[in-house]
Amino acid sequence: MDPPVAPIALNVAPLNAPQRELEWKLLADLDYQITEENLMSSKHHIHLLNELRIKYESGTDILGIWESSLPIFKLPQVRQFPDLIHLCAICYDATQRAMLDPSGSAVFYVTPEAIREMLQFKTKKKSVPLSLIDLIKQGAKLTDAQVTKLNQLYIRSDTMRYPPIHNVYLNQLGRDLADMISPILGYNSVEFVDETVILMMLMFSLDKKPICYDYATYISDKIHEQLMNMPREKMFRYTSYIYHLILYYQHEKFSFPMRRMDAQGKIRSVVYWSPIFHSKPDTPYTYCQFIDLFIHPAMSMLMSSPPPRLTEEMQRILHLSKAYSIGDWYLYQNHTVIRIYGCELAPYKLPRYVPMRLFALEYFRQFGNADVLHFSGKGKKAQLKVRNQLGHFIYKKREEGWQEADRMLESLGLETSFLWTPYDPNHFISLRRVRYRLSSYNHIRIPHIE
Numbered sequence: 001m002d003p004p005v006a007p008i009a010l011n012v013a014p015l016n017a018p019q020r021e022l023e024w025k026l027l028a029d030l031d032y033q034i035t036e037e038n039l040m041s042s043k044h045h046i047h048l049l050n051e052l053r054i055k056y057e058s059g060t061d062i063l064g065i066w067e068s069s070l071p072i073f074k075l076p077q078v079r080q081f082p083d084l085i086h087l088c089a090i091c092y093d094a095t096q097r098a099m100l101d102p103s104g105s106a107v108f109y110v111t112p113e114a115i116r117e118m119l120q121f122k123t124k125k126k127s128v129p130l131s132l133i134d135l136i137k138q139g140a141k142l143t144d145a146q147v148t149k150l151n152q153l154y155i156r157s158d159t160m161r162y163p164p165i166h167n168v169y170l171n172q173l174g175r176d177l178a179d180m181i182s183p184i185l186g187y188n189s190v191e192f193v194d195e196t197v198i199l200m201m202l203m204f205s206l207d208k209k210p211i212c213y214d215y216a217t218y219i220s221d222k223i224h225e226q227l228m229n230m231p232r233e234k235m236f237r238y239t240s241y242i243y244h245l246i247l248y249y250q251h252e253k254f255s256f257p258m259r260r261m262d263a264q265g266k267i268r269s270v271v272y273w274s275p276i277f278h279s280k281p282d283t284p285y286t287y288c289q290f291i292d293l294f295i296h297p298a299m300s301m302l303m304s305s306p307p308p309r310l311t312e313e314m315q316r317i318l319h320l321s322k323a324y325s326i327g328d329w330y331l332y333q334n335h336t337v338i339r340i341y342g343c344e345l346a347p348y349k350l351p352r353y354v355p356m357r358l359f360a361l362e363y364f365r366q367f368g369n370a371d372v373l374h375f376s377g378k379g380k381k382a383q384l385k386v387r388n389q390l391g392h393f394i395y396k397k398r399e400e401g402w403q404e405a406d407r408m409l410e411s412l413g414l415e416t417s418f419l420w421t422p423y424d425p426n427h428f429i430s431l432r433r434v435r436y437r438l439s440s441y442n443h444i445r446i447p448h449i450e
Contacts, residue, residue, distance in 0.1 A: 027364060027404040030392040031082035033235040035188055044282055045076040046271065048176060065177070068203070068210035072121055073219065074180040075240040075271060077279045079287065081295050082392065083355055088242060089230035091302045097224055102304045108249040110223045112216035115241065118248035118270045127214035132185060132196065139163075139195025146202055154201060164192040177201045184215060186222050186237040243277045244270045246298050253301060256285075256293045280413065287412040288335060291351035291358075307353055309336060314359050317387070325426050326367065326384075330449075337417045338362050342370035342429035342441065346416040348409050360390035361405040368395070368402025374429055378436055420446065 043051070049071055056066035065071065091099045091107070098106040108114065116122075147162060154174030155161050161169050167190055170178060174193075181200045182190045190197075203210045219241060226236045248270040251258060258273045275283040276294050285293070300306040310329055318327040318338070327340035335349040338359065343366035350358050364386070371384040376399065388395050395401045422441050424430050430441040 025404075026397045026401045027408070028394040028396060030234065030394065031086075033188075033233075034082040034085050034239070035080050036077060036183060036237060036239055043172075043176065045074070046282075049271070062206060063204040064210045065204055068212055069121065069123065069127075069215065070177075070180050070184075070210075070213075072119055072269070073115075073184055073215040075183070075244055076275075076282065077183075078240045078243050078277045079279055079290055080239060081291075081355070081357070082236075083357060084295060084299055085236050085239060085242065086230070087299055087302050089227045089236075092227045094224065094228060097220065099302060101302055107301050108245045110220055110227075110241075110245065112214070112220045114245060114249070115216040115219055118244055120267060120269045121216070123212075125212050127212050130213040130215060130218040135185075135196040135199055139199045142195055142198065149205070150198055150202060153204075163198050164194040165198070166192055174201065177204070183237070183240070184219065186226075188237055243294075243298075246301075247273060247276075247294075250298075250301060253297050254294065255297075256289075287414060288349065288351040291355060292353055295355070296351075296353040307355075309353050310359075311354075311356070314354065314356070317363065317390075324428075326428060328425070335417075338366065339420065339423055340366035340370055341424045341426065342374050343367070343423065344373060344419075344421045345369050345406070346419040348414040349417050350414070356391040357393070358409070360393045361409050363387070363390060364393065364395045365402050365405040365409065368399075368405070370429065372399055372402070374433060374438070374441070375436070378438070384432075420444070 052061065052066045052071045055061040061067065088099050091101070093100050093106075096106065096109070097111050098109045101107050142163065147160070150163075151157075151160055154171055154177070155165070155169050156171040156174075157169045167175060167178065170193065178190050178193050178197055178201065181197050185196065187197070193201075219238065223238045223241060226233070226238065230236065247254070247258075251260065251273070254276075256274060256276050260267055260273055262268050276285050277283075277290055278285075283290075296307060309331055315329070318329060318340075319325045325341075327338060330337040330339065331352075332349075334352060336352060336354050337347050337349060338354075339347055340363070345366060347366065348362055350362060367384065367386050371386060375383045386395060393405075395405075422429075422443055424441050424443040425445075427443065430443070433439065433441055
């Protein structure tokens, strides 16, 4: 069975976030357009980078891929954390193209020069301006000869394929090139390869030298444009560049080990420094370590005071008053645990410094489970009053939404703490059950913890 046909203008991002696409979701993430997805099975980024460099140094890079500088500007895929991107948009000074701290000092710049420096990119070659509009115009005029060349170089199917082309038909070289080109252009999917990507793939040929585009200026302009439009469009595609710029220009603020120098004592490209924020399975760091060791220090640089382990808002949600408390928090040395009364799921071990994104998911997961477990089918009056929105998450369907929150937390690779049931130290669930003529819910004490 042939793969589905790509929709028209697949990779053209909308001017405004299409909220209607969130209506069918059980648990909607308003930040779903702040992402860098990579749907294609490609090689590990560092391995591919080294492979292409070695081919160039040995004289076997016959297509001139390394010479084009394309591999240098494609950064590793990273874990997403939209809260940091929102904070950067708030702290962004468009005149300087810099993120400023509360004192007005630049934390890092997003200029072409800053991008080239962090990648240690130095060249005397004259680069060509990269324009997405020009690529779209030229891509619309692909000739039969160009399509034939594409099939000869990058397609592994015996049948002639015409753009947009599903990635299952690309050979390994085609996949590697599409994986490098798409994120630089700002595309968040390579499931289908459209004419703009194909046009850049076709610049690599045995009979001519590849074009050396000015990738740094293009990326800088795109970051600037998307940060300026963040309040309206809520879309950002260059998270990896933000992470690496922070790491390069503020490396002394982080406590995790880095390999900044090569064997000759020269500064390496920042992509080699640390896998702290790389996506799994390309990193030995857990998601909690990513938050505590990178995200928390990074956000602290842009705020007047470092974020606490649990914000006042989170504490207020759990303990609104003495008469209305729905859960507790436990601060361990290396992690934090939230326990909602009546929940019979093992809580996740959250980072030491709990961001609202993770707190919201754990709240919806546990509170939803407790509500369904104790009061489902008992009428609206009996059901718990769950908050419909926390942070940028909207909890839409009571009985299924908590399961989606559970799935999202599980996908982060978080570990669970020990199961403690029944957990109802303030008798919140038990008294409510009795009020609606249900059996009591007797809390089990663990004295050395309570």
